[in-house]
Amino acid sequence: MVLCAVALFAQSAIAQSPLWQVQPSICISQQEGENCEFEVDITLLNLPAGQYCVALVNTVLRCATGAEFPLKITMLINKNSELRLLNSAQEILISHSLIVKSQQANMQRRRLRNPWSLF
Amino acid sequence: MRDIFRLITSLLLLLSAEQALACERDEQCLNANEWQLGIALGIGFTSNPLVDGDNIPLLVLPDIAWYGETFYFDNGELGYQWLDGKKSSFVTYLNVDKERAFFTFWHPANILLPLNRFNQVTAAEDPNQSGPEQLPISIDDVGRRNWALMGGGRWYYRPDNAEWQLSLEKDLSATHNGEKLEISYQHFWQWSSFHFSTQVKMTWKSSALVDYYYGLDEHDKVDPSYFYQASSGWQPAVGLTLQKKIQNNWLWLTRVSLQKLHSGMTNSPLVEERNIFSVFSGFAYQF
Numbered sequence: 001m002v003l004c005a006v007a008l009f010a011q012s013a014i015a016q017s018p019l020w021q022v023q024p025s026i027c028i029s030q031q032e033g034e035n036c037e038f039e040v041d042i043t044l045l046n047l048p049a050g051q052y053c054v055a056l057v058n059t060v061l062r063c064a065t066g067a068e069f070p071l072k073i074t075m076l077i078n079k080n081s082e083l084r085l086l087n088s089a090q091e092i093l094i095s096h097s098l099i100v101k102s103q104q105a106n107m108q109r110r111r112l113r114n115p116w117s118l119f
Numbered sequence: 120m121r122d123i124f125r126l127i128t129s130l131l132l133l134l135s136a137e138q139a140l141a142c143e144r145d146e147q148c149l150n151a152n153e154w155q156l157g158i159a160l161g162i163g164f165t166s167n168p169l170v171d172g173d174n175i176p177l178l179v180l181p182d183i184a185w186y187g188e189t190f191y192f193d194n195g196e197l198g199y200q201w202l203d204g205k206k207s208s209f210v211t212y213l214n215v216d217k218e219r220a221f222f223t224f225w226h227p228a229n230i231l232l233p234l235n236r237f238n239q240v241t242a243a244e245d246p247n248q249s250g251p252e253q254l255p256i257s258i259d260d261v262g263r264r265n266w267a268l269m270g271g272g273r274w275y276y277r278p279d280n281a282e283w284q285l286s287l288e289k290d291l292s293a294t295h296n297g298e299k300l301e302i303s304y305q306h307f308w309q310w311s312s313f314h315f316s317t318q319v320k321m322t323w324k325s326s327a328l329v330d331y332y333y334g335l336d337e338h339d340k341v342d343p344s345y346f347y348q349a350s351s352g353w354q355p356a357v358g359l360t361l362q363k364k365i366q367n368n369w370l371w372l373t374r375v376s377l378q379k380l381h382s383g384m385t386n387s388p389l390v391e392e393r394n395i396f397s398v399f400s401g402f403a404y405q406f
Contacts, residue, residue: 107151109186112200112210112275113193114305114316114360115147116159116182116372116403119175119220 019045020085022096027077032102035078040098043070044085052093053086060086149186157182159372161401167221168380168392170256175220177399180372208275216267216290216299218332256345256388262338264331267294281306290328297328318358318376326351326383333387345388352381365402373400 021043029036042054044066053063054073061073083096149155163177184193189200191210198212271288286301303320326349334349335341358376365371378395385393 107188108148109151109191110203110208111147111149111184111186111193112191112198112208112273113184113196115157115184116180116194116360116374118181118183118194119165119177 018047018085018093020047020094020096021045022083022098025096026099026101029078029100029102033078034102035076036100037074037076039072039074040083041070041072042083042085047093051088053090055084055086056098057082057084149184151186151188153185155182155184155405157403157405159399159401159403161372161399163374163397163399163401165397166392166395168385168390168395169221170389170391172221172391177397180399180401180403182403182405206277208277209272210275211270211272212288213268213270213291214288216269216294216328218328219264219266222264222332256335256341260340261335261389262340265294266292267297267328267331268292269299271299280308295327295331297331298325299323299328312364314360314362314364316360318356318360320356320358320378322354322356322378324351324354324381324384329384333384333389335388341388347387347389349387350383352383354381354384355379368405370403370405371401372403374398 021041023041024038025040027036027038044052047066049066051063051065052069053060054071055061056075056077061075062071064071077098077100079100081098081100083098084092085094087093159180159182160178161180164174165177166174182194185191186193191198191200196212196214198210200208200210202209267290269288270291271286273284273286276283282305284301284303284305287298288301289298290296300323301320303318305316305318308315329349329351332349333347335345335347337343337346339345356376356378358374361371361373363371374397376397378397380390380393380395384390
């Protein structure tokens with residue numbers, strides 16, 4: 001009986017908490033530090049109708065009503081960042097990590113000659 | 120022979136199993152596949168041990184390096200790194216023998232050349248003034264010395280804050296067919312934004328190398344009484360480098376070194392100094 005009550009409470013909490021799906025969340029750049037452009041699909045789940053804004057950390061990228069989702073947004077990042085969903089009061093409802101990976105990581109090499117040793 | 124080959128192969132495999140350690144000292148590290156360029160402007164010189172040799176001025180020091188995954192170019196040396204371990208490295212390389220540089224900066228002799236010639240003619244005509252002591256060695260009479268392309272192998276061993284190097288190189292350009300063996304120890308310190316390094320080095324130069332540059336024979340068109348066959352020997356050297364990061368890419372750089380020349384070289388009539396002293400101090404910018 002107690003277990004059933006806990007399960008029902010948990011289920012209703014999940015149903016009520018705002019959820020979204022952001023895909024993809026990893027962008028692959030050629031070189032480390034290079035700008036990486038990628039297009040993400042954003043789908044809202046369990047959110048009441050209303051106005052929402054998608055922001056890359058503190059920069060708002062797009063605002064739309066709940067009915068306009070799913071959205072496709074193109075962005076440019078050069079390091080790991082965070083995508084945020086804001087409500088009409090500009091409060092953060094949910095956030096999602098965006099990761100940048102490079103094909104060729106900058107490998108550090110140890111010099112084999114002393115610097116400034118040409119002469 | 121087979122056993123020796125097996126032993127060397129096993130040793131290389133064992134050493135290559137070490138993981139390359141991330142660079143610990145900023146000035147010794149760079150990004151692979153990127154050029155590192157720097158320029159230092161200041162004042163300094165390298166003394167020239169040759170008779171009438173002009174000191175080599177050091178006013179602009181470039182710093183040019185590029186490292187790929189295994190190939191590298193670093194301040195005039197082109198090399199291939201066979202082993203890049205935490206404590207040990209092994210490279211093979213090509214570079215230019217710097218011995219020739221002392222002959223390039225022999226400016227005062229060029230200026231005094233007409234006077235020397237006049238003295239020689241006068242001495243030849245006047246039997247009372249004849250004698251080898253009064254015949255100066257002129258730059259014009261000494262045969263041309265060429266640059267030599269050296270190729271060799273160098274092994275590195277790095278205990279904490281220090282580095283041992285052992286290298287053996289040979290003239291690949293058949294300029295003098297000589298060899299050079301070098302063993303050095305360098306210690307690194309850091310205090311606040313100051314970086315110090317001290318180096319002790321012993322260099323052995325073969326008789327073929329020393330004789331090519333500092334020996335005198337019939338090719339030099341000097342009086343036979345000046346003929347000299349230079350011999351091999353060890354040359355000890357000490358050096359100190361100080362660097363202080365100022366801001367962004369600027370740093371203050373000071374370098375001092377002293378190399379003692381061996382008697383097989385200093386006994387040559389072409390050589391008048393027993394040491395080579397080098398000093399530079401200035402400001403450097405790394406792009």
